[in-house]
Structures are given as C-alpha cells and as structure tokens.
Amino acid sequence: MAKLPDDDRLRRRCQFQTSGFAFAADWETHPLALGLLRMIQVEALTKLYGEFVAVNELGFEVKPSEVMGLVGPNGAGKTTTLRCLSGIIPPTRGNIRICGHDLGQDPIAAKRELAFFPDEPRLFDYLTVEQHLAFVARIYQVKDYEPVADQLLEELEIAGKRNALPGELSRGMKQKLAIACGLLHAPRVIYFDEPLTGLDPIGIRRMKDSILKRAREGTAIIISSHLLHLVEEICSHILILKDGRKIAHGTLAEITREFAAQAGETNLEEVFFRATSEAGKAQQ
C-alpha cells in the first residue's frame, strides 16, 4: 500500500487533481490517488526485436517529484525503455500506467500527461519557433497557450528567435525549442534521453535547474544518461539496466549500500562499474 509522503504541497496537488471525487475514509488506497502517487507504473515490461530481448521483465514506479536516473552500458535497453514508456513503440509484454492511465488501453489520456525529449531535438524543418508552439498547442488542445508559450520562450532565452526556422538555430537552441514544445501542455511525466548532449556549460546549468524545478513542482522525471555525475547530482532514484534487465533500483544511498565494497564508498561511478560487472551480477 502506498503511503502519502509528508508533503503538503503534494497532498494539495493530489486533492486538486482529483477534485470532483469524494475520497473514502481510506483514501490512501483509492485507485485514483494511487495513480497520482505513482505517476509512472511499469510492470513486467518486455520488448523483443525478433528473438533479441531488448528489455526483460522490467518493473518500477516513479512518484511525483521523483527524478529517476536510467543508467546502463550501451545496448542496455535504456532508449527502448523510454520509447516504450512514451508510447513510441509498443511493448511486447507488460503494463505501463501514466498517472493512472494504461498506456496500452487508453493511450490518448496517458500521452496527454507526458513529454519525451529524445537525445536529438526532433523538429519540423519548415516550421518557425512560433509555428512549432502553435502546432503543439493544437495537438494537445492547450487553450490560451500564448502566455505560457511566451513565458517558456523567455525562460529558455529563445524569445528573440520566434520567427527562426530550426535550420537557423544552434543545436542548443533547437533543444530549447523542443523543450518549450514539450512543456507547453504542462506534462506531469517527463522523459529525457541524454538531456545535456550538445549544451554549453551555461545551457547545462540551466537544464539541470529546469529539471529540478519541474521535479519540485511535482513532475515525475526519468533521465536516461551516460553522464553519471549528472545522474548523481540531480536524480533522487537510480535504475541500473544491463542487457535489458534491472540490476539495481533505489535511491543512491540504497544502491550504494547494496553494491559498495567498503563503508563510505558513495561514488555512483564506482557503484555503476561494480553493479554492471560480473561481480555485481553475482551479487545480484
């Protein structure tokens, strides 16, 4: 049974999101409340490419305000997992629930709640910055999107590029535009695939701040990255994948406890190598 965290802001958010429903006395077990508390629920997620198992029986949960780092060696299944979680590719088996909506059964409701930022910003070559936002607003039916769009453009420092085409933007700016498009509908679940690729030091700082800000506002975030120092810095939870299997999951402290060779070893890099090595597997 999920327990509500001692966070008044979060409780208010849950109450707001479920307005119109009268909670029973045991509201902690109400399915809707549980859905809100477990923003991302993954059960036995499996993805096969032919006979190749890309993701194998993966299960985890991400709650509001949690930032989960998805790490693993190349070919571990991180991008496949994110693609399954965002509805881009169908899982071979397993269930995915986004804010209580089953991604397989009710994909529209689930997709309304999420945003996925791939490692390379994917934009339409022929739409300007402003046109991108107008397009996304219509797709997600964001009424009165203009003030939100203006705020996002200001926040991401691309307000001066409203009429620019993606081809006229630097890589960092393209990424900012992709982020503005993704955040326009105020998603409650966000996935980032290598969010720092191609950003300059200031961009990296801003990206980290932005991720943490969204998390503080109650958004559940998954970050897939090879940059372990980033994961260590901003993630509250870590999931280590290898060959499509979960080999570790928990807070940094929990994983460290599980894999640390000696007391006081808290470096994620060391933990990662240990966890993904044969010794780590044996320990599993």
Added chain:
Amino acid sequence: MISALLYLQYHSIRNRTVMRIKRLKQPKYLVGGIVGGLYFYWYFFRTLFGTPGRGQAMALLASPQNLALYESVGALILLTILLLAWIFPHQRAALTFTEAEVAFLFPAPISRRGLIHFKLLRSQTAILFTTLLLTLVTNRLGGKAWIHAAGWWLIFSILNLHFLGSSFARTMLLDRGITNWQRRLGILALVFLMAAVVIIWARQAMPAFEPSRFQNPDAIKDYAHQVLTAGPLPYLLYPLRLVVRPYLAPNALAFLYALGPALLLLLAHYWWVVRSNVAFEEASVEASRKLAEKVAAVRAGNWQAAQRKPRRKRSPFKLRPVGPPAVALLWKNLIGAGQAYSLRMWVSLAVLAVCASVGMGQAAGGSGLRPALGMVAAMLMCWSLLIGTQFLRQDFRQDLPLADILKTYPLRSWQLALGELLAPAAALTGIQWFLLILVVGLFWQSAAGKMGWPCWLGLGFGAALIIPLLDLITLQIPNAAALLFPAWFQAAKGGAQGIEVMGQRLIFMLGQMLAFIVALIPAAGLFAGVFFLVKMLVGMAMAIPLASIAAAIVLAVEAALGVMLLGWLFERFDVSAETAG
C-alpha cells in the same frame, strides 16, 4: 600521387559494386533487381541485340540534309547550356568532394592540379554511366551503338571540362574585381550582338516571316534549316557543331573524320582547366558540407531538406489552439508544402481559369484550338490524379523520419492518418479543380451542340465532387506502402541507386496503379448503374450529377475505411524496426 587517387577511385567503385551484389541476398533488392533487369532488357537491350525494326526506319530519316540540321540544332542546345553555365552561377569555383575526401585529400601533400585530376577522374564514372544510359535510350532510334556511345562520351566530357573551366574563369574574374552582374551583362551583350547579326542577316536574305506560312511542320523545318545552315549562324556555332558531329556520324568513316576536331577541343578544354590556377579549396569544403547534409537528409527520407534549404513561410490560416487536432497536421503540412497552397492563390487560379476559358472562347470562335486546349487540361487533370501523389509528399512519407515524435501525440491513429493526408489532398484537389474549370470552360461552347450546357455543368459538378475523394484514395496507397514496407520505401528513396532500386520503384508504381483500379471498381459500377437508370428515366442532364453523387458516396466510404486502415498501420508501425531497416 595519381596512383593513390586511382587506387581510391578503383576500390570505391569496386566495393560499391560488391556491396550492391551482396545486398541482392535481401529479397527486397533481389525482387527489385529482377524487375529492374527485366525492364532494362525489354526497353533497351532487346533493341540492342534483337531486330532493329523501327530503329532502322528512324535511321533512314537521317538524310545528309537532316544531319546538317540536327547538327546545328544540337550545337544550339549546347550553346544554350553553356550560356546558362556562364550566366547563372554566382559562387566561386568549388570542386565537390565528399567529406571523407576533403578530410583525407586536402591536408595530404597533393597539388591543386592533382586534386583537379582526381575530380576529373571521378567525374568520368558518372559520365560513363550517363553515356551508357543515353546510348541505350538513343539506340532505339537506330544507328550504331558504339558511335552513339563515343559521341555521348565526347559531348559530356567536353561539357564537364567546360563547366569546370567556366567556374575557374568566374572565380578569376571575381578576384580581378569583375562582379557577377558585370560578367552577366558582358555575356548577355555578346549574346544580343550574335542574335542581332543573325536577325539582320535573316531579314535581308530570307523571305519575310509570315505566321500564316507555318501551318505545317515541314514549313517550320525548312525555315529552321535555312536559318541554321546558311548565313552567320553555322559559323557562330561551328565549335559546338564539331562537338556534336561525332555523335551524328552515320558510319565509321564519318565518325573518324569527326573525331579528330572533337578530340582537339577536348584537349583544349583539358589544358584550360589544368592550367587555371584558382583557389577552390575553401569553397570546396563548403560545397562538400552541403553535399553531406543533402545525403544525410535523403538517407533520413527528408527530400525537402535535401532539395533546398527551407524558407520561412507564412501560415496558410490562423491555427486556433482548440478544435480537431488533425487540422494541426494539415496546417503544418501546408506550411511544408509552401505558400503556393494559400486560399488566395486558389481563388486567383480559379478566376484566371474562368477568364482564360471565356477569353479563348471569344477569340478562337469555331476553331479547334479550344477543344485541343481542353483536351490538354483534361489530360493534365488525369495525369495529376495518377502521378500527382509522387510530387506532393507532405504526408507520412515526409514525416516518417519523425514518426517517433508523431507517436507521442495524444491523437487517435485515424486522426493522425487523416491529418497527414489532408494537405496533399487539398493541394491536388485545388490543382484539379482549376484544370476542371478550364476543361468545362473550353468544351462548353465548342461542344455545346453535341452535349448541351446542362450536361457540361453536370459533368463539372460530378467531377468536382469525385476528385477530392479520388485524391484521398490515391494518396493512401503510397502512404500505406511506406508504412507497410518501410524498409523498401527507405531503400527506394534513401539515396540508393542501381537497377534494383529502379525495380523497386517500378513495383511500387504498378502496385499503386493496381490498387487504384481495384478501389475504383465498386464506385465505377454504381456510377454506371445509376447513370443508365437516371438517363432512361429523367435524361442525360441529371444522370451525370446523380451518378456522381452515388459514386462519391462509395468513394467516401472507401476513403474513410482507408484512413482507418492507414491509422491502424501507423499504430502498428514499429519505429525501431523502421530505423533498423
């Protein structure tokens, strides 16, 4: 040094050929290769090895008098091509290398002349391939294949060297402070001077130009023959006539006579190019980067990006944030298709079509010009219905590289499919309605006696009703093919070349035609039934519109089912498999 460059060129071609042979193990290439090979055999090689028949008959037409005319016409075409190469380009000389060649060859101890030689060597691959292809095509008209091959090779080699030399000359002029416009004005002045000399001679030596004399093709041919083969023009065109003469040689002896001067011209061009001391490296690096971008765009399936840099385009209409989401895709794709598809443009075209039809009706009176133009418009309309989908690709075919992003949108799959089809369907419908107005306008008065204006009006109404639905159906076929056979689709448009890729395209084209015919059968059947029934009961004027409405209902049901099916296909479309394919 040249041996290293030869090694690079030889092994690049060899490895590419081996790779193509190896990929025939994949069914998509093997089937494509078989179909492409059969097409080549039936279209080209059968005439090369089999009975010439029509080819010899065509060869007989090439009398000495005709040869002189053809030689001059060929020289005139070459002159036009060369003039364009001198007038239009505005950039500095750039030899286009691949990015790998730039990375390896530019820092290497290779002289500028060595790089030019490499470029010339490499261009020979393309020239030889083009020569082979054109020889196969022109050999169908008769003559000796080897003479045609050698002739084409000489023409393309000289043209290639001339383009290179002119780009070097352009750069040298820019270095000496002569701007592009000054160069263009100088060349145009020279062209006008030549034209003036020819016109003055023609006015003095030739009979007066009377349009009434040119009622038949022979009269036009005689006049052209006199202008091209007498007076100053043959002298002005003389060097270019030397270039085309070997190709037109009727026999081996004539070819050998023509070969010497042509080879001398080739050597003169070669000397011009290799002696030009022009810095091309900087512009070449930029050109290579652009080439790499184009190749990457084509491989990603993004033909628009490959063709030209996208320009900022005005929205066709204001997109409101709420409403049917499919409209967002229509809006996006209309922007992608360009400003050409604005409502204002279509209204203008429709008004123009009406005015043109009425105007021609008044001017041509009872002549056969109007029906002829009407027939052209009708043919264009049919052609756009069948082939238009290949030109307007602002649908899944354009967005396939962004399929992963589309899949994250909270839309039903049929909404996505409908939204993707709307823009090209709207654009095609606009073009066809414009042509339809022309057709009806042009036939209305000329054939009024036979059919009567109510029938033409009914015909126009019926066609206008059916056209958008037909467009929606024809667009579904290539889109479904792209989603069903993504690997084939990507291979066919991924910048790959060869007979097997041509075979794949042929299979796609035939499949599309077949699917279109099958889709038409129920609607055509109902149309015919209703038409004959209503014609019998009410009359012709009502038969066409009522039959069209019945057919449109069937087509609408088919289109709706097709959209659902396309959406289902997109839902099942595995992005990972597609990218892997």
